[in-house]
Amino acid sequence: MKFKFKYTNKIVGVFMLVALGLLIGSLILITIQQKVFVKKYVFKARFLDAEGLSTSTPIRFKGYEIGRITQFRLNEENTIDADFTVVEEYRTKIVENSGLNKAKNPISGTSTIELLQGPDPQKILPEGGLIPSIDIPEGRRLLDEGLVIKTGDVISSMLVNTDRLLENLNRDNNEKSGALFRALVNLADASEKLDKTMDQISVTFDKFNKDENPQDGAIFRALTNMADLTEQLQTTTALINKSLIKSDTLMSAYANPNGLVVKLADPKGENFIKPINETLKNLNYSLTEMGKLLVFLNEQQPELSGVISEGKQTLSTAQKTLEGINNNPLIRGGIQSEAEKEIQGSKLRPKHTK
Template identity: 30%
Template sequence: MKFHIRFADQVVGFFVLIAIVSLLLIVIFMGINQRWFAKDYYFTSKFLSGNGLSVGMPIKLKGFKIGSIDEIALTTDNTVEARFHIFDTYYEKVTKNSVLELTVSPIGIGGSGMQFYPGKSRELIPDNSFIPSLDFEEGQELVSKGLVNKPPADDTIVKIINQIGPLLDNSNKTLISLKSVLKTVDDSLNGHSDGPAGDIVGRLSMLTKQLNTLMDDASGQINSILSDTSGITSNIEATSSQLTDTTGLVTKLLDPKGSIARLLDDNLELYSQITDILSSVELTTTELNTFTRYINSSRPQISSLLESSREALQKGKDVLEALSNNPLLRGGISSSKEQPTTFKGYREEDF
């Protein structure tokens, strides 16, 4: 026979006993935890409206639950009477001139709460007394006379605004940074900036102008060179035709009044002209070379600038989304898929 069948009576006895003892223990612990056996002190108060008031609503002092509402009822003069109790451990806080304040969140977040502000007196209010609320003049007067130990505007809305404040500051800072970045980019593109990007763009603009001037100069000189060259060509042509006449070629070449002699004997005019042209072309090439070097050296900086702008725009977008999806208002920042950076390609290049 199995053990639990042979000792069925004992097994069932234990089974029942453990359940009952455990239940009793849990009920006792519940009672201790929920203060069933503690003496509470009962008070009443009045409010203008029952909105936000509910039975069981906790009464808090500086964030600590010190009691709760037991009953609420509409009186004949259309005010709301609330009966509540304060735990014996906090009874010493219920001093003369204490007031209650019902805070209701207008935007529906954070809920409503019942705040207790102890009076500055040391005299305790007896059980079953009336404690005024800030809904009525009696309570407001106690506060204005400075008889209530009430911290300034420590209500739910302020707490919410306090939580929103740093968030808005951060958003503001980000927007300012974004604006500054955009202005820098704009200035840089217009060439008005003092920074490296502006300098680069300014110098780029200047170089373009110089290049234009050079190109104009070079164009004139090249035209004259071309016309001279044309003359030379025709001369060479004539010379060539003359050279084709073999009978008189050597004679003519050797003739002191021949073409080469004349070419070399023109006070170096043609030679000087060619030299000048070549110098101009060299200068232009040098300038062009410098410009190209500038452009080359500026390329990573421009890319970096564009990448920074892109990142700044992305952050700006996140900030705007964070504002619209603020955790207090909605559901937080939605995760977005990171855009692949275009900068990566340039970084990997050798400059």
């Protein structure tokens, strides 16, 4: 405490000088930051309403503050006339056919005004010129003609777009009710019908489930039978599958006879396989030839038929001739019958006796 009393003046001096230094420094920084002493150009603006407007509302371009609203008033046309200043540095940003987009933040309630620059950056608007907001007809014309492109913060843009969508939905040929409401009515009707249909389906399913069998409904029995059938079908298909696999293996074995027995008995295939192959080939060749012969015979069938028919007639004539000769009393019994020849080797094997 003694120290404090001894150096009271110095402590208080430093205490106050530091504070004054901070204050003066802050004021200088604010002055520089907010370009208080920089020359400003005044322009006029027109808005549909003054909601969210204040005398210090900033005018932004590409998100950067280029000026501020200085005053605003209600005019005779029930729109808002406002004056705003733009610092010298950004004076060239204010060009003809520019618009202002006043977007209100629904959370904070504050408004931001975005400058929508006109298409030609060379045509600088003279000081005092009017820039309309895009919510009044003059501004809308700029939008419709594509002279300015609207931007804004996400929430505001979303709300504006939703508003416009609802407006368009409600604007149709039916004067009494808008498309949105008619769509809602139709949706309500459809949902009621759907509700009824669902009731009916529910009743139908109840009926399916009620039959003579009190324990199980028809659907359950049908499903059970179906399950049994499919199970059996599965078993059968498994067996068929196994048989097919075996057949496949067998066929492969036949196609490529490299079995163990064959390999052991005839490893080179000279004793069995090759002769069998040769025999089969010959047989195949003979069958082919036989086939050709049969085809040839088939082709020659009419001629053969004729020959056979003629042969039959000849034989008939010969039979009749022989019958005549036989019946001739002059030569009856004139030809001696031959003795039966014994078959060679018939005595080699003894006959079985009972």
